[in-house]
Amino acid sequence: MESRVELFAQIRRDARVEGLSVRALAGRHGVHRRTVRQALESAAPPERKPRRGVSWRLEPFKPAIDAMLVEDTTAPRKQRHTARRILARLIEEHGAQGLSYSTVRDYVRVRRAQIDVEAGRRVEVFVPQEHAPGAEAEVDFGEVWIMLNGVKTKCHMFIFRLSHSGKAIHRICPTQAQEAFLEGHIEAFNEIGGVPVKHIRYDNLTSAVRAVVFGQGRKRTENDRWVLFRSFYGFDPFYCQPGIAGAHEKGGVEGEVGWFRRNRLTPMPVARSLEELNDRIRAWEVQDDQRRINDRIRTIGQDLAAERPFLAPLPAEEFDPGLVLNPRVDRSSMITVRMVKYSVPARFIGRRVRVSLRASELVVFDGRAVAARHQRIIAKGAQSVQLDHYLEVLKTKPGALPGSTALARARESGAFTSAHEAFWAASRRVNGDAEGTRELIDILLLHRSMDGADIEAGITAALGVGAVSADVVAVEARRHATNVSVGGAGSDRHHGAHDEVNVQRVVSLTQRRLMDPAAVIAGLPQDARPLPSVSVYDELLAKRNKHPDNASKENIS
Incomplete structure (x- = not known):
């Protein structure tokens, strides 16, 4: 132009x-x-006059607006003027005409901040801070929404951030209860390889603080389990001022919540489970090690490497972050924890069991051994049922299996595969419903000691020759496991050796008899023996019929 x-x-x-x-x-x-x-x-064009907008109409009313804003400096926080309320008062009390909301809003936004500074309520000056390596960290929770297994779900993101290097650990939890709070700390300590030596900054979270003691500085009444946890790891807490006044005291982690949510969790992530999403987050954290914060010279990963030697070492043992409970097992072999039912092995019916309720899972103990493990469920009234917990009962009551909740859940999760279905159908045809189901249960019991892929291979091999025996499946599953461990999917063995592994080893004798000698199943020698005959026995019967009297005399004697 x-x-x-x-x-x-x-x-x-x-x-x-x-x-x-x-x-x-x-x-x-x-x-x-x-x-x-x-x-x-003139050769020089005249200067253009500045455009006169509608803001000049506000000039007569600025003193009235300033008076309202000054009044707000002593008013309760939730009863201060908004820009819309100020506009309404100008129209009602001062007869203002032709004023727009945007004109009033823009003036109020700037003037309110100036009046707050003049009244000593806000100081808009940020003093740069230096954080010694390995000394401090900040912790906070942030809300996030994810598509969890096809359902839009509200979750909570735990964030631990080292103040010196800016290294942050993020974990998505179903709740922000104390077990998630403690578990997030443990994973963060393990990831960074130590514990800050000075303190960690917190809001007044109920997971750590039972009450704020007003009038005594930063004194807090702390939760007993939280005191035990920080004593175990050897660090001190620094509690920020309650409310908005303390937000700037841990500005690093506050900013990290927003940055990570905008750059990693937008658009809303889609995952089948929280474990899958957290694995994805771990990969993102590795990528973030190459990032520079603001105008820093070195990357986050380089600063973390320099900070690690200054961290306190981790304790030799690991703290159990779970909430310990002792529910009683009901007649359905279920326990109720936080209004959710979880199955346990049937041998615990009528007993109390020790449960560790953690951020994303529930673990049931029998002494020190793990008796059951479930993914934690948040929805009230839901159930988590595992088929394995009822196998001993179903062995004696096989008729209860087809309509059982445990079987339905196993089918939904994919644990009960099409191979199991095919074996069950074939076994019932040959052995009957009860015995056929028991054979299936014997196969399901194999899952406690063998890999599922090996068992499926054993089922396929057995069904290939019409065998519906759990013993045959077990033999073939072990053989498959041995072959895989020797050869492996990525092995560079000779092709002939690989083909030999796949030779059919389960043999039906009836099938072998009926097959042409040239097509005998590989792995067995040709059977040249004649077919069995009963002609010799027929001759004996003929002789017996010729001398019936002698036979009767011998019987009398």
């Missing part, structure tokens, strides 16, 4: 060279005659 300076130069040249009139010059250049006269008077 031609500038006004160039336009004025063209007009002056045409007037000088061609002697055109003002009207002719205006027509040639498509401008007003006033513009032509300005160009002929």
Whole structure:
């Protein structure tokens, strides 16, 4: 686009060279005659007058607005003027006309901050802080929404951030209860390889603080389990001021919550489980080690490597972050924890068991051994049922299996596969419903000691020759496991050796008899023996029929 300076130069040249009139010059250049006269008077275009908006209409009312904002400095926080309320009062009390909401809003936003500073309520000055390596960290929770297994779910993100290097650990939890709070600390300590030696900054979270003792500085009444935890790991807490006043005291982690949510969790992540999403987050954290924060010279990973030697070492043992409970097992072999039912092995019916309720799982103990493990469920009234916990009972009551909740849940989760279905159907046809189901249960019991892929391979091999025996499945599953461990999926063995592994080892003798000798199953020698005959026995029967009297005398004697 031609500038006004160039336009004025063209007009002056045409007037000088061609002697055109003002009207002719205006027509040639498509401008007003006033513009032509300005160009002929001066080569420099006149300065444009600033556009006068509607804000001038606010000038008579600014003193009234300032008075309302000054009044707000002593008013309760939730009863202060909004820009919309100020506009309404100007219209009602001062007869303001022609004022727009945006005009009032823009003035209030700037003027309120100035008045707060003048009243000593807000100081908009940030003093740069230095954090010694290995000394401090900050912790906070942030809300996030994810598509969890197809359902939009509200979750909570635990964040631990080292103040010196800026290294942050993020974990998505179903709740922000104390077990999630403690578990997040443990994983963060393990990830960074130590514990800050000075303190860790916190809000007044109920997971750590039972009550704020007002009038005594930062003194807090702490939760007993939290005191035990920080004593175990050897660090001190620093509690920020309650409410908005303390937000700036841990600004690093506050900013990290927003940054991670915008850059990693937008759009809303989709995952089948929280474990899957947290594994994805671990990979993102490794990528973030190459990031530089603001104008720092070194990356986060480089600063973390320099900070690690200054951290306190981790204790030799690990703290159990779970909430310990002792529910009783009901007649359905279920326990109730936080209004959710979980199954346990049937041998615990009527007993109390020790349960560790953790952030994302529930663990049931029999002494020190783990008796059951479930993914934690948040929905009230839900159930988590595992088929394995009922196998001993179903062995004696096989008719209860088809309609059982445990079987339905196993099918939904994919634990009860199409191979199991095929074996069950074949076994019931051959052995009957009860015995056929027991054979299936024997196969399900194999899962306690063998890999599922090996068992499925054993089922396929057995069904291939019409065998519906759990013993045959067990033998073939062990053989498959041995072959895989020797060869492996990625082995570079000779192709002939690999083919030998896949030779069918379960053999039906009836099938072998009926097959052509040239097509005998590989792995067995050809059977050249004659077919069995009963002709010899027929001869004996003939002799017996010829001498019936002698036979009767022998019987009498």
